[in-house]
Amino acid sequence: MSHAAYVAASYGAALLTVAGLILWVWLDGRARRRELAALEAAGIRRRSAGEAK
């Protein structure tokens, strides 16, 4: 294998891992916000929501 291939593989692996990490953070955040929205739609909110925000 040529050296350039190793370089490409390293950058690719790093990129893939970071992309996975970003995707996880993003999807996780979206799921949490959805859950919160669903709970609020069901009429459940925090007792302190009024004063804290």
Add this chain to the structure above:
Amino acid sequence: MRLVAERLSARRGEDLIFRDISFEIGPGEALVVKGPNGSGKSTLLRVVAGLLPREAGKVALAGEGAQAFETVASACHYLGHRNAMKRELTVEENLHFWKAFAGDSHGGAGVAIDAAAEAVGLGGIVHLPFGYLSAGQQRRMAMAKLLVAWRPIWILDEPTAALDAAAETMFAGLVNAHLSQGGLALAATHQPLGLGAAQELHMAGFAGVSVEAWA
């Protein structure tokens, strides 16, 4: 369809728990098993559900529709002391699993999950993990399990032990509705269940006699 038990005996370990119990339950009827602690109510129910081997006698289905069931157990819902629900899954996932896994048996159809939760007075929180619910709510959701898949016979072991008065009334309503659809119920309880016309079976507590093999 009728549920018939003839001269049942059962033992646990070396102790004979009860002997020569016979009863017969017809469509729309309920049998309430009463008796002091240790008199063998739970054992009787588990024997009928096929969860414990019987020492003698037999349990059978008779009458119209009885051929549709391979075993007595497959015609029964069993609500034991434990709720048979997973804490990690949401109520909906739990109920959906039992609805799909148990399926409807001959002669009826289960209700939808939301409707079942509504029937036990807990509509709107099916999306919560089961472990988040209080003990009483968990018990009521376990009762909703009886509704999602149809079984003609309900076997109920101390169904209302952890419940308040309102929930007891609710549950009596569920059982009565089941009976009015031609279902059968077999319940062991200390408290009055508030069922309409129910036979009663008093278990005396069978003391003193054990199997003589080692005596």
Add this chain to the structure above:
Amino acid sequence: MSEQSLAIRKFSDLANPTRFLALSAIVWPWMAAITALFFAVGLYLCFMSVGDYQQGETVRIMYVHVPAAWLSMMCYSVMAASALGTLVWRHPLADVSAKTAAPIGACFTFIALITGSLWGKPMWGTWWVWDARLTSVFVLFLMYLGLIALNRAVDDPARAAKVSAILILVGFVNIPIIKFSVEWWNTLHQPASVIRLDGPTIDPEFLWPLLVMAIAFTLLFFTLHILAMRNEILRRRVATLRRLAARSAGYGEASR
């Protein structure tokens, strides 16, 4: 404990994450933008620099490998500091920070391991050697995974935080021990290993891209960490609200 101080603690428990959410909402887009900028410059420098006469093209792996390895250790330091915060000051944000740093640290350690392996194959002729530095990084990776598993295994986040904080601190003590013991153990069997990590960095030709990439990776870590912390706070808020919902549903039924 008096009722008032309990109320004050309750309030600070609630207010701090809320304030954090508000503050981080303003900060994180800026951080993300700066991170992207640094990555753009860093990657440009990476591919503009000439190859090393000894190592050829493969020297470019260093620009990813070294920052990732550096972050794998810095992330653990962040976790250790957070663990102290959990145990000593009982700050609610500290255990959120420690918990969310673990997966990110595991990812950077994974990158360091993979790129190191890909660098080792052309340079040393093998993917992996059980050498001091490599082994200690691998142990670090296992510790990250263990901490993630521990956090997932315990239901109650407060309890999980305390237990994992203890483990993090024990691990922090353990890392130098592993490193030195392995070095000692290693010299018995394989006296001269072939690592020359510090060789090429002297030349400013390589130093600049490395530095920029290191800053870019560090910024990336902090951006992701802040976002992950926001998620974790929301997760706990959802859990609290759900418990609240379950309780109020019970009361509603009883009074009906």
Add this chain to the structure above:
Amino acid sequence: MTALLFRDLKLAVRAGGGAMIGVLFFMTVVAVIPFGVGPDLNLLARIGPAILWIGALLAALLGLDRLFQAEREDGSLDLILMQETPLVLTVLVKCLAHWLATGLPLVVASPLLALFMNMDAAAMAATMLTLLVGTPAITFIGAAGAAVAVALPRGGLLVSILVLPLAIPVLIFGVSAVYAAVQEPAPFLPPFLFLTALTLVFAVIGPVAAAAALRASTD
């Protein structure tokens, strides 16, 4: 039945589930070996397949004790026993779910660990293939052990003690197939086919025995 499969998979990946623990255990066990035998790459390459197989065997046994115990503790087992669906089939599906959640990750992780063991490409591929074929056998026979120990306190340790001797044939054929693939004169296929046959036999014996044990264990 698919409902059961998906429920068990969900339980395995939810918080507190055991899907990740097995693979982590596998990695840790294998990572500890070089500390014991020293970093001699040739030696590691030689013993690598055996180490990977032993590690995978232990890791596959790790979560097995909970297979039926968790069901029994919350009362689900009673209801499962009462259904019309054959219990053997239910056990088979539970085994399948358990293998997908804990066995398959081991197979996927094995090439990575093979790299650490300095194994060459042929040995790596052979190990992965034999693990893919062999680990289901461990799960199947382990299910029988788990069913026997379901009602016992401290059943977890007992399951390992009961199952490990039964899993020895799997280990023998798995490891010998890998060595046959690497060392020239020995043919790869005979031990590999034995391993496959063993898995198929265990796929029948395991669930049947487990179902019988579960029926007997109710109280």
